[in-house]
Amino acid sequence: MRFLTKLSLPLLVGSLWAEGGVANLSVRPEAQPKTVALFADFLYWHTSETVDWAFTLSTVGNSTNTSYKTFSFDWAPGFRVGLGYNMEHDQWDTRASYTWFQSKAIALTSGSVTPAFLSARLSLLEPFARGKASLNLHYNMFDWDLGRQFLVSEHLLIRPAIGLRGGWISQSIQSYWSKPSLFDLFTVTARERIKHRFKGGGPKGGISGKWGFGDFRKSAFSLIGEFEAGYLWGHWSIRDKFTDLFNTEINIFTDDRNFGSFVLHTFAGLGWDVNFNCDRSHFSFKVGYELEDWFNQFQIFSDTSGSQNNNLVLQGLTANLRLDF
Numbered sequence: 001m002r003f004l005t006k007l008s009l010p011l012l013v014g015s016l017w018a019e020g021g022v023a024n025l026s027v028r029p030e031a032q033p034k035t036v037a038l039f040a041d042f043l044y045w046h047t048s049e050t051v052d053w054a055f056t057l058s059t060v061g062n063s064t065n066t067s068y069k070t071f072s073f074d075w076a077p078g079f080r081v082g083l084g085y086n087m088e089h090d091q092w093d094t095r096a097s098y099t100w101f102q103s104k105a106i107a108l109t110s111g112s113v114t115p116a117f118l119s120a121r122l123s124l125l126e127p128f129a130r131g132k133a134s135l136n137l138h139y140n141m142f143d144w145d146l147g148r149q150f151l152v153s154e155h156l157l158i159r160p161a162i163g164l165r166g167g168w169i170s171q172s173i174q175s176y177w178s179k180p181s182l183f184d185l186f187t188v189t190a191r192e193r194i195k196h197r198f199k200g201g202g203p204k205g206g207i208s209g210k211w212g213f214g215d216f217r218k219s220a221f222s223l224i225g226e227f228e229a230g231y232l233w234g235h236w237s238i239r240d241k242f243t244d245l246f247n248t249e250i251n252i253f254t255d256d257r258n259f260g261s262f263v264l265h266t267f268a269g270l271g272w273d274v275n276f277n278c279d280r281s282h283f284s285f286k287v288g289y290e291l292e293d294w295f296n297q298f299q300i301f302s303d304t305s306g307s308q309n310n311n312l313v314l315q316g317l318t319a320n321l322r323l324d325f
Helices: 004-012 118-122
Strands: 035-048 056-061 063-069 075-087 093-115 127-148 156-180 185-217 219-244 248-276 282-298 311-325
Touching: 035 093, 075 311, 093 156, 093 248, 118 185, 118 219, 118 248, 127 185, 156 219, 156 282, 185 248
Parallel strands: none
Antiparallel strands: 035 075, 035 311, 056 063, 056 093, 075 093, 093 127, 127 156, 156 185, 185 219, 219 248, 248 282, 282 311
């Protein structure tokens, strides 16, 4: 994240050595007509979130070693679609978008395995010989903002904006446990399912910048940087259900939680803009690295490490197509 901040900052401060010449009309706000914008993003993101779902014990000599088991996510695709409107009066613009992303992690372990969550510990069946768990993340977020572009120099544009963000993030953990029974007569099995749901909404604000570094006929190339912060009033719902081979159930109901959720968003990349239809229409493409950090998003209580107020980080490649007409 420090790398993205360092890369974005120069784009938002200014162009101290821009030479003469007129940048392409596609990046000059005074040429903005009253138009509608359609845009779509392809996302290829990686999820990072620390979740201790089990631990194993091993004995070496006179010492016992504890190894905590966490999830490791794969890269996964997603998308963002949106609609915008460019106002001719005073060059204001507004846009709204919806972002969809899903990710999954699968983990396995064996040995002297102890589940991390409370309902499994209350079953008194531990330790198990084998454990398997999966974590499914479902991310759905809506954004709206209102901003205005300012031409700082002949080649540099900045756009401060304010807006609203709201949506929901659902996470579910499913785990399966097994061990041989006494005298190996049968296999003791059990399963556990934890549902972790967040929904919230609130204000956001940020700034983006575009520095044009090359023109060719009616097209322009640029460096792009974005930084945004949001504060959402959130509601967390957490449920934990454990079932053994005799269908005996243990349910843990955690009190719902309501407090603010802070999120940071940044993007750094390259852009290409072109005008057509006698400069009345505009097409743009940008590609770069995007990062979104949700502070204290994971709120499950673990019997091994207590309350897990862990960050949820989504980051990876974003490619954007936009048409103004």
